[in-house]
Amino acid sequence: xxxxxxxxxxxxxxxxxxxxxxxxxxxxxxxxxxxxxxxxxxxxxxxxxxxxxxxxxxxxxxxxxxxxxxxxxxxxxxxxxxxxxxxxxxxxxxxxxxxxxxxxxxxxxxxxxxxxxxxxxxxxxxxxxxxxxxxxxxxxxxxxxxxxxxxxxxxxxxxxxxxxxxxxxxxxxxxxxxxxxxxxxxxxxxxxxxxxxxxxxxxxxxxxxxxxxxxxxxxxxxxxxxxxxxxxxxxxxxxxxxxxxxxxxxxxxxxxxxxxxxxxxxxxxxxxxxxxxxxxxxxxxxxxxxxxxxxxxxxxxxxxxxxxxxxxxxxxxxxxxxxxxxxxxxxxxxxxxxxxxxxxxxxxxxxxxxxxxxxxxxxxxxxxxxxxxxxxxxxxxxxxxxxxxxxxxxxxxxxxxxxxxxxxxxxxxxxxxxxxxxxxxxxxxxxxxxxxxxxxxxxxxxxxxxxxxxxxxxxxxxxxxxxxxxxxxxxxxxxxxxxxxxxxxxxxxxxxxxxxxxxxxxxxxxxxxxxxxxxxxxxxxxxxxxxxxxxxxxxxxxxxxxxxxxxxxxxxxxxxxxxxxxxxxxxxxxxxxxxxxxxxxxxxxxxxxxxxxxxxxxxxxxxxxxxxxxxxxx
RNA sequence: GGUCCCGUAGCGUAGUGGCUUAACGCGCCUGCCUGUCACGCAGGAGAUCGCCGGUUCGAAUCCGGUCGGGACCGCCA
Numbered sequence: 280x281x282x283x284x285x286x287x288x289x290x291x292x293x294x295x296x297x298x299x300x301x302x303x304x305x306x307x308x309x310x311x312x313x314x315x316x317x318x319x320x321x322x323x324x325x326x327x328x329x330x331x332x333x334x335x336x337x338x339x340x341x342x343x344x345x346x347x348x349x350x351x352x353x354x355x356x357x358x359x360x361x362x363x364x365x366x367x368x369x370x371x372x373x374x375x376x377x378x379x380x381x382x383x384x385x386x387x388x389x390x391x392x393x394x395x396x397x398x399x400x401x402x403x404x405x406x407x408x409x410x411x412x413x414x415x416x417x418x419x420x421x422x423x424x425x426x427x428x429x430x431x432x433x434x435x436x437x438x439x440x441x442x443x444x445x446x447x448x449x450x451x452x453x454x455x456x457x458x459x460x461x462x463x464x465x466x467x468x469x470x471x472x473x474x475x476x477x478x479x480x481x482x483x484x485x486x487x488x489x490x491x492x493x494x495x496x497x498x499x500x501x502x503x504x505x506x507x508x509x510x511x512x513x514x515x516x517x518x519x520x521x522x523x524x525x526x527x528x529x530x531x532x533x534x535x536x537x538x539x540x541x542x543x544x545x546x547x548x549x550x551x552x553x554x555x556x557x558x559x560x561x562x563x564x565x566x567x568x569x570x571x572x573x574x575x576x577x578x579x580x581x582x583x584x585x586x587x588x589x590x591x592x593x594x595x596x597x598x599x600x601x602x603x604x605x606x607x608x609x610x611x612x613x614x615x616x617x618x619x620x621x622x623x624x625x626x627x628x629x630x631x632x633x634x635x636x637x638x639x640x641x642x643x644x645x646x647x648x649x650x651x652x653x654x655x656x657x658x659x660x661x662x663x664x665x666x667x668x669x670x671x672x673x674x675x676x677x678x679x680x681x682x683x684x685x686x687x688x689x690x691x692x693x694x695x696x697x698x699x700x701x702x703x704x705x706x707x708x709x710x711x712x713x714x715x716x717x718x719x720x721x722x723x724x725x726x727x728x729x730x731x732x733x734x735x736x737x738x739x740x741x742x743x744x745x746x747x748x749x750x751x752x753x754x755x756x757x758x759x760x761x762x763x764x765x766x767x768x769x770x771x772x773x774x775x776x777x778x779x780x781x782x783x784x785x786x787x788x789x790x791x792x793x794x795x796x797x798x799x800x801x802x803x804x805x806x807x808x809x810x811x812x813x814x815x816x817x818x819x820x821x822x823x824x825x826x827x828x829x830x831x832x833x834x835x836x837x838x839x840x841x842x843x844x845x846x847x848x849x850x851x852x853x854x855x856x857x858x859x860x861x862x863x864x865x866x867x868x869x870x871x872x873x874x875x876x877x878x879x880x881x882x883x884x885x886x887x888x889x890x891x892x893x894x895x896x897x
Numbered sequence: 898g899g900u901c902c903c904g905u906a907g908c909g910u911a912g913u914g915g916c917u918u919a920a921c922g923c924g925c926c927u928g929c930c931u932g933u934c935a936c937g938c939a940g941g942a943g944a945u946c947g948c949c950g951g952u953u954c955g956a957a958u959c960c961g962g963u964c965g966g967g968a969c970c971g972c973c974a
Contacts, residue, residue, distance in 0.1 A: 365933095399908055726974075
């Protein structure tokens with residue numbers, strides 16, 4: 280080894296020892312008779328000293344050495360002079376008196392400094408990610424991610440799971456998300472796709488008698504990315520045979536509790552709270568509620584009917600509802616503040632925001648004239664409003680009310696600092712409906728994915744639905760009433776995983792495909808290999824797939840919940856890599872080999888793009 | 898596909914129509930400094946204000962377009 284110790288591990292226990300260290304120059308402080316040099320490696324920093332009078336050769340060797348040079352340094356560990364200790368540094372009571380200096384590599388001036396509190400534009404950070412990763416917070420994030428993966432493997436191994444790899448070159452089985460295509464030379468005109476998830480693979484492993492499977496699995500979706508959604512992401516993919524929903528929930532929450540203990544040093548009380556889907560929507564307007572603060576929804580539809588406020592009354596009369604949330608201490612919000620909030624809510628289709636402010640001596644509301652004092656007092660009573668609070672109401676169809684108030688609630692929760700830092704609120708969402716009516720297509724979609732098993736009691740509803748006189752949009756349509764064994768795990772307002780008990784019988788699976796508008800010949804073409812497998816004694820099975828990226832982001836408590844910070848080499852939201860310049864144009868020769876042709880317009884764009892070089896390294 | 902926001906030395910920012918010859922901090926370069934650790938001191942270099950076009954006597958500043966980035970809606974089982 281080129282080194283005997285790591286910088287950050289040195290302490291008073293090493294005093295008197297000769298050590299060799301390797302690392303990067305954090306900073307050089309030339310004092311004309313001494314040079315102080317902070318050497319940094321993964322473990323931390325240590326101050327090294329070269330004294331001109333004691334060792335002129337070493338002092339001279341440090342001449343010209345600059346930040347981020349990669350060095351091998353030899354010296355003896357000494358206690359610092361009395362009074363010269365640095366309590367801000369873990370190694371601040373000692374320093375290394377240098378006897379040898381070897382430059383392993385020089386460094387150009389960096390595009391940004393290697394400091395913890397970096398303000399640099401994220402695009403520049405990603406372009407020079409190999410430098411960004413030298414920063415302590417990024418190293419912490421990588422280590423936390425490693426720790427979580429390692430502990431996950433340990434735990435699942437202990438539970439009898441086998442880690443099995445599944446193909447990345449897969450068959451196109453369109454289920455929802457667009458797939459990335461991978462054309463290959465050996466089969467011109469044909470294409471593999473990258474899996475959206477190993478969903479079908481892992482079910483086939485259950486047919487294959489694996490019984491307990493997991494995989495730290497890369498998944499790919501060719502869809503618009505988001506702050507909490509990548510084009511390529513990682514799931515802790517889990518599947519088990521001969522289990523009920525409770526079995527999957529049990530092993531999952533014990534895994535999460537194990538991670539919380541091992542990674543965060545916190546005890547997670549089990550079992551985790553469970554909320555039905557309907558209750559989550561009713562109380563929070565969301566299937567991934569952030570329960571770290573209150574501000575729950577209050578239904579005031581009945582009061583709205585009796586008021587003289589037509590907007591409210593009409594909303595209820597046309598099958599909608601009126602719901603309210605109470606923002607603590609916001610009674611002094613100005614007309615402008617409320618207008619800003621109203622604008623936020625309009626993008627979800629809400630037409631307005633009615634507010635009632637409970638002041639010291641008066642009630643302020645732009646719609647006060649439509650309500651009696653008693654009615655307003657009743658609204659405050661139900662919302663448990665205190666003096667100084669502001670009640671915000673939205674009247675509309677249930678999904679508009681849910682979306683807008685959910686957004687307002689989260690926005691205000693953040694603005695009003697209602698969230699105690701360091702809180703981790705896990706909860707299950709259960710009893711999710713199997714199907715969801717899609718007003719655009721006029722038929723039902725699978726709420727989660729089409730491989731979920733309906734609750735056995737609701738199996739007759741599948742058949743009834745085909746002959747039901749009710750229109751598809753009717754909430755009492757048999758298919759709208761089918762319950763499934765479908766569950767989501769939620770942490771602090773993020774869905775960090777979802778799973779289900781799967782369909783393992785061909786006849787039921789085919790029926791589900793028909794309901795979501797996939798005719799038998801089509802489902803045979805796409806999923807035939809899986810349906811065939813179900814005919815050979817496929818065991819009942821189910822599983823879950825916690826998203827590793829979101830979990831790491833939340834457990835690492837990354838600032839601003841930026842998920843890119845917990846990935847070594849992330850892409851931008853628009854799906855490009857500023858470091859490598861990927862994706863790059865496809866050249867004509869490869870297209871020919873693959874039996875593909877570019878549309879003229881795309882070819883012209885590519886011609887231009889061919890002249891664009893990836894950003895140079897300096 | 899849509900809405901909103903951002904783009905000024907290597908980095909972070911200031912500058913929203915006329916002494917701006919674009920300013921400040923960090924970084925960088927040169928010199929000095931015997932215990933520094935956000936070292937200090939003195940001096941210096943570094944920007945066609947993302948790009949294209951328009952309005953104007955005059956544009957970093959106003960307008961239109963475009964590119965890049967971000968947040969969100971749609972989308973993402």
